[in-house]
Amino acid sequence: MKLKQLEGLLGSLDQFENPKIELEQYPTGPHIASRLLYTAENSFRDVENKVVADFGCGCGTLGLAAALLGADHVIGLDIDTESLEIASSNADDLDLDMDFVHCDIKNLKWRDRIVDTVVMNPPFGTRRKGADMDFLLVALKVASNAVYSLHKTTTRDHVKRTALRDYNAVSAEVLCELRFDVPQLYKFHKKKEVDVAVDLWRFVPQKYGEKHL
Amino acid sequence: MRLLTHNMLSSNIKGVTNGFPLLIEVEKVVEKQVDFNEDFLRNMFPKIEWKALVEASRTMGYTELPENAESSMLDSDEFLGKFHHALVELHLEEGALVCPETGRKFPVNKGIPNMLLHEDEV
Numbered sequence: 001m002k003l004k005q006l007e008g009l010l011g012s013l014d015q016f017e018n019p020k021i022e023l024e025q026y027p028t029g030p031h032i033a034s035r036l037l038y039t040a041e042n043s044f045r046d047v048e049n050k051v052v053a054d055f056g057c058g059c060g061t062l063g064l065a066a067a068l069l070g071a072d073h074v075i076g077l078d079i080d081t082e083s084l085e086i087a088s089s090n091a092d093d094l095d096l097d098m099d100f101v102h103c104d105i106k107n108l109k110w111r112d113r114i115v116d117t118v119v120m121n122p123p124f125g126t127r128r129k130g131a132d133m134d135f136l137l138v139a140l141k142v143a144s145n146a147v148y149s150l151h152k153t154t155t156r157d158h159v160k161r162t163a164l165r166d167y168n169a170v171s172a173e174v175l176c177e178l179r180f181d182v183p184q185l186y187k188f189h190k191k192k193e194v195d196v197a198v199d200l201w202r203f204v205p206q207k208y209g210e211k212h213l
Numbered sequence: 214m215r216l217l218t219h220n221m222l223s224s225n226i227k228g229v230t231n232g233f234p235l236l237i238e239v240e241k242v243v244e245k246q247v248d249f250n251e252d253f254l255r256n257m258f259p260k261i262e263w264k265a266l267v268e269a270s271r272t273m274g275y276t277e278l279p280e281n282a283e284s285s286m287l288d289s290d291e292f293l294g295k296f297h298h299a300l301v302e303l304h305l306e307e308g309a310l311v312c313p314e315t316g317r318k319f320p321v322n323k324g325i326p327n328m329l330l331h332e333d334e335v
Contacts, residue, residue, distance in 0.1 A: 049253050051217075072253040073217050073301065084325055097247060097301075099218040103328035107335060109225035111233055114217075114260050 006068055007034040013090045015059050019185050023080060024123035024131070028061045036148055036200055037065040039175055044202070046146045047071050050116035053142065053212060055105055055135055060087030060098065062119045067096040075099045075115070077108070093105065100156050102149075105138050113144040121150045133162055140167045140205040147205065153177055153197040168206040174199045214305045214324050217271050220261055222326070224312035224319075226334045230313050236264035237272045238318070241307035249297050255287055257300065293324040 010030035019025040039083035048070035054063030057076030064087075067074045076098055078084050084100050091098040097166035132151055139147040140163070147169075151159050156174065163169040179195040216259050224232030267278045277295045279286075286292040309318040310326050315332075 026262070048255070049250065051257075072250055073215070075218055075221075079329070085323075087327070088323065097215075097245065099214050100325045101214075101218070101222070101328060102325050103225075107225045107328075107330055109223040109232060110221045111223050111262065114257075116222045 003034055003038050006038065006065060007031060009068060009094065010034055010065055013059060013064065013093070014086050015166060016086070016185075018082070020080065021186050022127050024127050025058060025080070025083065026121075026180075026182060027059060028050045028121040030061070032121075032150070032178050032180060032198075032200075033061045033065050034063060035176075035178070036062065036150070037069050039200070040117065040119065040146070040148050040202075041173075042068075043074045044146060044192075045094075046148070048119040050145075051075075051114055052117045052119060053077065053115045055118055055120040055185050056122050057087055057100070057110055058083045060100075062121060063087070063098050064090060064096055065116075066092060066119060067091075067098055068094070073099070075100065077101045077103055077105060079104050092181055106134055108138055108142070110142055111186060113142070115142050116145045118143040118147045118149075120148070124152050125155075133159075136163060136203070137167050140169055140203060143205050144207075145204070147201075147203040149201045149203065150178075150180070150198045151201060156199055159199075159201065163203055170204045170206055172201060172203050176200050186196050214321060214326055215301050216246060216303055216305075217257070217261075217268055217300050219269050219305070219310070220265055220300075222328070223311065224314065224317070225309060225328060226315055226317060226330060229312060229314045232312060233260065234269065234313070235310040235319070236313055238309040238311060239273060239305065239331055240309075241305075242273045243304045243306045243324075244302055247297075247301050249294070251293060254296055254300070256294055258282075258284060258287060258296070261300070266299060273303050273305065275299055275303055289325060295334070311315060
């Protein structure tokens with residue numbers, strides 16, 4: 001599938017109807033989502049025929065992009081029922097199979113390392129400090145091969161240090177810097193649209209069995 | 214929810230040591246046909262907890278999986294077909310997942326299990 005086609009399909013998905021600010025619900029735009037998954041597959045072969053998990057899936061954009069690029073099993077996780085309903089309906093609209101689990105990422109308990117790749121656009125930690133790092137910690141425990149994540153460029157050093165030093169990541173690389181369009185979603189948003197500089201990261205977890213438990 | 218996902222999930226209640234596999238209570242099962250992918254099945258086989266898959270598929274009404282399996286069976290198309298069907302074509306649409314240690318039920322609605330914990334379970 002070509003990048004433009006993927007971007008087009010993702011652009012047709014339904015998004016949050018009543019976004020909840022305390023969960024930092026912002027749609028992952030088709031521009032970013034398509035590039036994240038396209039890079040993951042074309043540069044690293046982390047998507048096709050793999051088991052992919054979308055942490056904090058919201059309306060399912062990243063997970064569905066993974067399915068469109070040939071992931072054999074995709075699971076979306078989110079704490080919010082309404083988002084999961086929208087994600088489910090998006091999956092139906094595209095005639096794609098995607099499992100969903102309603103849960104709190106922090107309390108996740110999954111067996112072994114069945115998941116190959118985790119993709120996520122986590123909350124940035126503007127409402128609940130450290131939320132983004134909570135997501136990363138769990139992602140690095142769950143993924144066998146790679147974690148793709150978006151974090152604000154201003155946090156780059158902190159993210160790298162924490163991932164390598166505290167979360168046992170074997171590597172932490174910024175693949176590229178992107179502009180995240182934040183539309184005027186919430187009452188406190190003054191401007192029609194704002195660009196936030198975000199880094200697209202690829203983390204490699206420590207291989208299972210070598211972990212310090 | 215496919216049984217592949219069920220094969221990963223464990224009870225996340227505080228203090229539970231044997232939370233896997235979750236027992237299944239069935240109210241509605243749906244079968245959805247999916248393209249067969251032999252490479253995927255071969256990759257998944259060593260990662261799957263076989264007994265849990267057999268038990269789960271039987272609870273869902275599918276009794277074709279052998280009690281025990283080893284990788285040499287992957288050379289049989291018939292076995293691959295059954296493995297494929299159980300792993301990715303059976304969906305628990307309505308019902309519950311049950312913690313094997315505490316009996317606590319995690320409801321499954323429209324195929325989505327609710328694994329949110331109550332305050333005293335965290």
